[in-house]
Structure formats: C-alpha cells, structure tokens
Amino acid sequence: MNRRNRLLTVCLTLMLLSAGLSYAYLSLKGTGNLDKPDEGLPDLPNLDYQGNASSREFQQASMELSDPGKIRSFTQMLYRTVYECGHEETHTIPAPHEMIGLSKDALAKEIEPWIITEFSEDQIVLLQKRQGMSLSCLKTMHIGEKDGWVTVFYGTPDNRCRPKSATRIKASDLPPGELDDLKTGIPVSGEEELLRVLEALASWSDG
Template sequence: MLTRFRKRWNLGLVLFCCCILVISFYGTYRLMTLNNNINNSENQDLVGERESVDAVKNDGLKQDEMEDMTVINVNTRIKYKTIYKKCGHIEERESKPSVDLLGLDYEKAVNRFLDWNIETFTKEEVVLIAEVNGFDKDCLENSYLGIKDGAVAVFYGKPGEGKVVKKQTNILVANLPQSEIADLEKGIIINSEEELYEILEGLSNLE
C-alpha cells in the first residue's frame, strides 16, 4: 500500500516538474519574441528617420546646385510681355515658376516656350516676349472721338492712349464751334454705338 502511494507521489512530482519546465520555456520564448519585435521596430524607425534626413539634404543640395547654375529655380521671376502690334500697347505680367519649369536651362526653355521669344535669361529673371497682330482688350472694348487730318474720327482705346483710327468721317473740324473742337482735342469717350451715331449726327448739324 505504501509502495503504491510512493509511486503515485513520484509520478505526480515528475508531471509537476514537467509542467514547470514547459511553462518556463514558453515564457522565455514569448519574452525573446517580444524583445525581437521591439528591436526590429526601433531599427525601422531609425532607418526611416535617416532616409528622411538624407532626402532633405539631397533636396537642399539640388536646390543649391540650381541656384549656382544659369537655370530656372524657385527664386526666378518669370515675366511675360505681350506686344499688340495694331495699337502698340504692351501687356506685362509676372509669376513664380511652376514646378515643371524648375531646372530648365536656356535651350530647354526655348523648347518649352515655343510661342514666346526669350529676351532675357538669367537665374534671377526670365523675360518672354510675344507679338500679337491685333488690339489689346482696352482698345477693343473702348473708343473715342478725336481729330485726324482735319476731320472728326473714331479711335480705338481711350483718349491719350489710343492712336489707331477705327473710322474716319467727312465732318470737317474747321466748320465746328470752338467748344466742340476743344472737346474733340481732349477726346470724347464713346460708351455705345447708339451714342456714337447721336454725337456724329449732332456734329454734322453744326457744320
């Protein structure tokens, strides 16, 4: 009876020890796995930070290189000048370079701006010129009465600015009152076609 009890106790003790060993082994394995995951995560974060720093440095180097060369950079001023040949007016505007223009040298800029002539090309400023065989917006939308070759004429644009004749009349200035001549010399702004015909009819009656 005592022998059986001892055998059972010894068997239980062996099983208990085995369970302790298994639990210890599993705990050690889990702890090692967790530490490895933490180390891998920290290493990846360090790699990512280094890559970000390297990228910023490379961008800075590229920008410095562009500023030293005669190419378009972020500080370059792009000026556009449009010359309207019929009225002689010049329209100008200025802008910052778009992303697709950065890094272009003179030859590449010529191919990029096919409709423009490059007047100036430096890293500080690029001036582009285009000629249009027509009138600018102000001349097309405005007109006034003035004097041309001793007769009343309709001009494009505004008084003092537009010099191109839109329509020549047969109304002789010499036959008009001095007050009307003075107004024509200053320029009489026309706001509509109806107003134009009314004024011309009135001047005709004064001859």
C-alpha cells in the same frame, strides 16, 4: 647572507601578494559593471517639428544651389505680348513648378513661339509678337481728329490705336469748346453713345 636571503624572500612574497590582490580587485570591479546600462552619448533632440523645412524643400534648395543659371522657385515670369498696332500687354506670374530647374535652352524649347529676351534667377522676360490689335484696343474707342476730320479711333485717348472709321464732319466747323474736347479725345462706352456724340458734333457742322 642568510639574513639577506630571508629579506629578499619576504619582499618578493609581499610583491606577489600585492599584485594578486590588485588583479582580484580589478576583476571584481569589471564584472560588477556588466549589469550596468551603457552610458553613451545623450540622445540628440528631435528636430522634426512643425515649422522646420521639409526634406523635399532642402533637396530643392540644394539642387538650386548646385545648378547656377536655372529657374528657381522664386523666379518671376514676365510675359510681353506686342501687337501689330504697336501696343502691348504684360502680365507676371511665379515660375510654374514644372519649370523649376530648367536652363535657358531647355526653357526655350518648352515655350515656343515665345522668345526669351531676359534670363536671370530673379526674372525671365518672354516676348511674343501678334498680328492685329490688342484686346484692350478692341474693347475701347474714342472720338478724335485726323487730317482735319472728326474720326473714330480704337483705344483710349491716352492710348490711341488705329482709326476705326472717318466721318464727314469738319473739325474746323466745331466751336472752341467742342474742338478742344475733340483734340483731347472723347471716350465713348459703346456704339449707342458713339452715335449720340457724333450726331451732336454733326449738328454744329450742319449749322
């Protein structure tokens, strides 16, 4: 029995000694790491370099995606002006910055008296009707035939507008060549050329 007790005592002593040494080692190791810099995650690269989209552009893109059915930064605005003479003038511009984000109803209040005839993210078509003739018609004129008489028209031969004035020159009095020109339309650049051509045509009628 005494021998067994001595063996148990020796074993317990060795176990306690081993535990004490392990604790002392771990304590010393933990203390030594206090002076070392923290090893955290590596720094992320700075992505704010020239060529990246700005935060303002990201915010604008986010706003556009979250608001369907509104004017975008890439929307084109097509303006159609239809005149009383039946001709129209058109021009297209990018959507102004102050219109970006507007809905169809909000835009309609901003552009009176224009009328929205088409509304999509890609293109918006605006229409306005005006009295009188288009500027292109007012600035051009040509000589043609109406009801058998030589007549001066606004516009061009390919885009004839209303009559400007009628003459007393009968189309039937003209030779075949001049008559063909008259039916096609004789463009004139101004009043001086107009008078010169009319005098030439009148000479055939007088003869």
